Amino acid sequence: MVSAAISAIPLEQAIWAALDEVHDPEIPTISIVDLGVVGTVEVAPGRIRVAILPTFVGCPAVDLMCAAVEDQLRGFAPQVQARVSFAETWTSDRITPRGRRHLRESGFAPPTPLGEPDGRSDLMSPLLPVAQCPYCGSADTTLANAFGPTLCRAIYHCAECQQPFEQFKTI
Numbered sequence: 001m002v003s004a005a006i007s008a009i010p011l012e013q014a015i016w017a018a019l020d021e022v023h024d025p026e027i028p029t030i031s032i033v034d035l036g037v038v039g040t041v042e043v044a045p046g047r048i049r050v051a052i053l054p055t056f057v058g059c060p061a062v063d064l065m066c067a068a069v070e071d072q073l074r075g076f077a078p079q080v081q082a083r084v085s086f087a088e089t090w091t092s093d094r095i096t097p098r099g100r101r102h103l104r105e106s107g108f109a110p111p112t113p114l115g116e117p118d119g120r121s122d123l124m125s126p127l128l129p130v131a132q133c134p135y136c137g138s139a140d141t142t143l144a145n146a147f148g149p150t151l152c153r154a155i156y157h158c159a160e161c162q163q164p165f166e167q168f169k170t171i
């Protein structure tokens with residue numbers, strides 16, 4: 001927005017737009033931008049550096065994300081580096097509202113937002129993971145298996161509509 005930086009802004013915007021086309025390897029309906037795992041994007045002449053925040057320490061998807069980001073941005077600069085960064089901590093609060101909607105639409109329960117002013121989180125102990133059924137919206141759900149298909153996800157069962165569903169673990 002500052003005139004001195006005008007030339008840098010469109011490039012950075014184009015990079016973020018390109019990053020928005022990179023999807024989580026485990027959940028293709030959500031982009032890595034909506035998932036909130038893109039920490040910082042540094043643009044220097046001839047070089048782009050992207051910091052990727054791991055959603056879960058040791059989550060194997062992080063390496064795949066870095067490789068996908070480098071592939072995606074290769075046209076923007078001769079040198080593109082995507083690296084895992086621990087400078088910032090990823091929490092499920094980083095998932096954008098659009099990302100939460102996409103998760104719900106594809107049958108994933110978004111992580112229970114911490115401190116979202118819908119009243120529910122105030123009533124429940126923050127230590128108990130409450131998953132809302134993405135199919136019928138019921139909160140009458142039970143954790144069926146803490147270890148879903150990947151380390152980041154857990155399987156829940158809805159008592160209301162009898163559907164099993166997956167939820168991102170709330171970190």
Ligand SMILES: [Zn+2]
Nearest residue numbers: 133136158161
């Ligand atoms: Zn349900």
